[in-house]
Amino acid sequence: QASSLFWRSFSHSSSRNAFGIAFDIDGVLIRGNSPIGGSPQALNKLYHPEGSLKVPYCFLTNGGGVRESKRAIELSKLFGVGVSSSQVLHGHSPFKQLAHKFENDFVVAVGKGEPAAVMSEYGFKDVISIDDYTLCFDNIDPLAPQKKWTVNGSSEPSPELKKYVRSQKVQAVFVVSDSVDWSRDIQVLCDILRTGGLPGGEIGSQPPLYFAHDDLKYQGAFPTERFGIGAFRISLQSVFNSIHPHPLQYSAVGKPNPLAFKNAETTLRKLYNHMIANQDCGGISPFETLYMIGDNPSVDIKGAQEAGRPWFSILTRTGVFRGKENDQEYPADMVVDTVEDAVDFILDKEN
Numbered sequence: 408q409a410s411s412l413f414w415r416s417f418s419h420s421s422s423r424n425a426f427g428i429a430f431d432i433d434g435v436l437i438r439g440n441s442p443i444g445g446s447p448q449a450l451n452k453l454y455h456p457e458g459s460l461k462v463p464y465c466f467l468t469n470g471g472g473v474r475e476s477k478r479a480i481e482l483s484k485l486f487g488v489g490v491s492s493s494q495v496l497h498g499h500s501p502f503k504q505l506a507h508k509f510e511n512d513f514v515v516a517v518g519k520g521e522p523a524a525v526m527s528e529y530g531f532k533d534v535i536s537i538d539d540y541t542l543c544f545d546n547i548d549p550l551a552p553q554k555k556w557t558v559n560g561s562s563e564p565s566p567e568l569k570k571y572v573r574s575q576k577v578q579a580v581f582v583v584s585d586s587v588d589w590s591r592d593i594q595v596l597c598d599i600l601r602t603g604g605l606p607g608g609e610i611g612s613q614p615p616l617y618f619a620h621d622d623l624k625y626q627g628a629f630p631t632e633r634f635g636i637g638a639f640r641i642s643l644q645s646v647f648n649s650i651h652p653h654p655l656q657y658s659a660v661g662k663p664n665p666l667a668f669k670n671a672e673t674t675l676r677k678l679y680n681h682m683i684a685n686q687d688c689g690g691i692s693p694f695e696t697l698y699m700i701g702d703n704p705s706v707d708i709k710g711a712q713e714a715g716r717p718w719f720s721i722l723t724r725t726g727v728f729r730g731k732e733n734d735q736e737y738p739a740d741m742v743v744d745t746v747e748d749a750v751d752f753i754l755d756k757e758n
């Protein structure tokens with residue numbers, strides 16, 4: 408299917424060179440909860456018949472909201488392959504590298520799923536979800552009586568917890584995954600970011616604010632792209648900057664941040680070392696090529712380009728990108744229709 412492949416210059420590597428693959432998830436392997444682009448077949452090609460791994464690969468997604476161990480089980484079921492938690496890199500996974508900095512600080516975790524459980528697993532010892540935090544203050548969300556839904560897993564906090572939360576200054580905020588209730592979260596985060604969250608408290612310096620990623624949009628089950636954390640960030644920033652003398656300070660740790668690609672490389676190196684009879688190449692990358700297969704030019708392709716060699720970017724047409732040739736702003740090294748086309752190309756080239 409030569410016509411479906413768009414190919415930019417890239418030097419061929421010898422067949423014996425080591426390589427690894429990082430897969431984006433939304434818009435490449437799944438849409439909503441359904442596999443797309445022959446993804447189960449594509450992933451199965453990376454295993455020996457008895458089920459052991461033939462090619463080091465990982466998932467490098469900006470999605471998340473659940474612990475990597477839980478996601479590994481979900482992905483294993485979805486694709487019919489054995490995925491280990493070490494192969495799952497969520498947008499929020501780099502927060503683990505910040506745990507030592509905020510280990511005993513009181514921090515708030517925002518987003519769908521189980522954001523506080525994710526942060527606890529990373530080593531944060533005093534973390535509360537924004538759902539539980541909000542329940543500790545009466546009338547904090549004036550629209551709450553109009554909201555008919557119930558919050559998953561949250562129950563009326565104990566008097567002790569309420570007392571503790573009401574007396575603590577929040578030291579940092581981590582947006583782990585998509586905010587479920589933008590109006591409440593923008594309201595409550597503006598309080599926290601201006602005063603540390605103490606009701607009626609003095610306006611002081613803004614606590615650090617970290618986002619798992621800054622994706623404006625992503626491809627879900629709906630035909631048109633949906634807003635991601637980046638859209639929530641713009642909304643929060645717009646309101647915050649309208650009421651605060653200093654502009655919002657924040658950082659985002661997922662793709663296209665080079666840190667995310669560095670972590671993927673480290674993960675793939677460890678897998679590779681394990682696969683070649685537990686040999687350790689130390690910190691030196693054994694890879695001639697690392698393939699990033701993504702659907703979002705400004706996130707997956709931009710990130711791979713900025714990470715530099717040995718990254719080689721492959722753009723699929725199953726998600727955010729739907730063009731005939733290549734993206735104008737962030738052209739990939741190669742464009743294919745589906746993830747299965749990408750894996751076929753890689754295996755053909757490397758074997």
Ligand code: G3P
Pocket residue numbers: 431432433434467468469470471585622624625635636703
């Ligand atoms: O919310 C997830 C979305 O922004 C991107 O996920 O797998 O395309 O990086 P993914």
Ligand code: MG
Pocket residue numbers: 431432433434435625626701702703726
């Ligand atoms: Mg994607």
